[in-house]
Amino acid sequence: MSTGKAALIDMGTNTFHLLLVEINEVGFKTLYKEKIAVKLGKGGISQNQLAPEAQKRAFHTLRHFKNLIDGEQIDQIFAFATSAVRNAENGAEFVEKVRKDIGIHINVISGEQEAQLIYEGINLSGSLNGHTNLMMDIGGGSVEFIIGTSQDVFWKRSFEIGGQRLLDAFHYHDPILPEEVEKLEAYCLEKLQPLIEAIQLYKPTGLVGASGTFxxxxxxxxxxxxxCKLTGQHVFELPTADFERIFELLKTKNRSQRLQIPGMIPMRVDMIVVASCLIEFILRYMPVEAIVCSHYSLKEGAVSRLLAGQVTI
Known part of the structure; x- marks a missing residue:
C-alpha cells in the first residue's frame, strides 16, 4: 500500500467530483470533498461534441480543483473522464488543453473500466453481501450495470443512455408527459436487452444503486x-414502496415545484425525473423490497486501488 496524500477527480457528464484523501496503514481518511454541477454534456452530448460553454465551465472548475490540490501540497492526481469526453469528437483536444493549461493529466476511461471502478467503489462501501446483486450507476452520459458479489464480477456493461441523453431525447414537457415516459421505457427496453438477458442468466436478488441520483x-x-443521515454512513436503504411514492411526486411536478421537495438539490433537479424512470424500468426485472444505496462510486473505486497498492489505475 502506498501511503500519503492523493487527489481523485471524477469528471462526469453532469457533475465533477473532487476527493482529497490521505492513505495510511489502516485505510484512508477524507481530507476534503466537493462536487460541482459542470454539466459538461449540456448543449453538445447528443451531437458528440463538448460545447464551448460547457468547456468553459469545466476549465473554471478544474482550475478551482487544482488550487485546492496545490494548497494541500498533493502531487498524486488521478483524474478520470467518462462518457461525455470519450464520445466527443473534440474530446482529445479538450484533454490536451487541460494538460497544457492546468497541468492535470486526464485518463479517458472506457465504459468497461468505468463499470469496474464503480464496482470497486460500491464494494469498498460495504454495500455487498454474499448474495448476487445488480449494481447500477446512472451518470449524465452513460449508465453502468454490474452483476456480482463482494468476491466476483460475473457481468458488467456500460450503456450510453445517461440522464443528459434521456433528458435531451424524451423530457420535453415539464411535468413530463405520460407518453414521454412510455417512449423512454420503450427505448430502455430496446437498448437494455443485453442487461435483461444477464439478469435472467445470473438471477441477482438485490439491487444496489451508486451515488448521484440514489x-x-x-x-x-x-x-x-x-x-437525518448519519455522518460517516456510506450505505442506505430506500424501501421500494417509498421510491414509488417519490417517483409519483417527481412525475407530477414541474422544475420549480421539484426544487421545493425537501432533500432535493438544484444539481439533480433536471435529470432526476428521467433517472427515476430508468430505476422504475429496472424494478420490473428486479422486484426487490428495498434498493440499497451506496454513497461510494467511481472515485472511491480508485481509492480502493490505491489502498491495494495499485498506483496505476
Missing part, C-alpha cells in the same frame, strides 16, 4: 421520514 432519492426519503 443519494438524492435517499435524501428525499430521509427528509420525508424526518430522519
Amino acid at each position: 443519494d438524492t432519492l435517499t435524501d428525499i426519503y430521509f427528509e420525508s421520514m424526518l430522519q
Whole structure:
C-alpha cells in the first residue's frame, strides 16, 4: 500500500467530483470533498461534441480543483473522464488543453473500466453481501450495470443512455408527459436487452444503486421520514414502496415545484425525473423490497486501488 496524500477527480457528464484523501496503514481518511454541477454534456452530448460553454465551465472548475490540490501540497492526481469526453469528437483536444493549461493529466476511461471502478467503489462501501446483486450507476452520459458479489464480477456493461441523453431525447414537457415516459421505457427496453438477458442468466436478488441520483432519492426519503443521515454512513436503504411514492411526486411536478421537495438539490433537479424512470424500468426485472444505496462510486473505486497498492489505475 502506498501511503500519503492523493487527489481523485471524477469528471462526469453532469457533475465533477473532487476527493482529497490521505492513505495510511489502516485505510484512508477524507481530507476534503466537493462536487460541482459542470454539466459538461449540456448543449453538445447528443451531437458528440463538448460545447464551448460547457468547456468553459469545466476549465473554471478544474482550475478551482487544482488550487485546492496545490494548497494541500498533493502531487498524486488521478483524474478520470467518462462518457461525455470519450464520445466527443473534440474530446482529445479538450484533454490536451487541460494538460497544457492546468497541468492535470486526464485518463479517458472506457465504459468497461468505468463499470469496474464503480464496482470497486460500491464494494469498498460495504454495500455487498454474499448474495448476487445488480449494481447500477446512472451518470449524465452513460449508465453502468454490474452483476456480482463482494468476491466476483460475473457481468458488467456500460450503456450510453445517461440522464443528459434521456433528458435531451424524451423530457420535453415539464411535468413530463405520460407518453414521454412510455417512449423512454420503450427505448430502455430496446437498448437494455443485453442487461435483461444477464439478469435472467445470473438471477441477482438485490439491487444496489451508486451515488448521484440514489443519494438524492435517499435524501428525499430521509427528509420525508424526518430522519437525518448519519455522518460517516456510506450505505442506505430506500424501501421500494417509498421510491414509488417519490417517483409519483417527481412525475407530477414541474422544475420549480421539484426544487421545493425537501432533500432535493438544484444539481439533480433536471435529470432526476428521467433517472427515476430508468430505476422504475429496472424494478420490473428486479422486484426487490428495498434498493440499497451506496454513497461510494467511481472515485472511491480508485481509492480502493490505491489502498491495494495499485498506483496505476
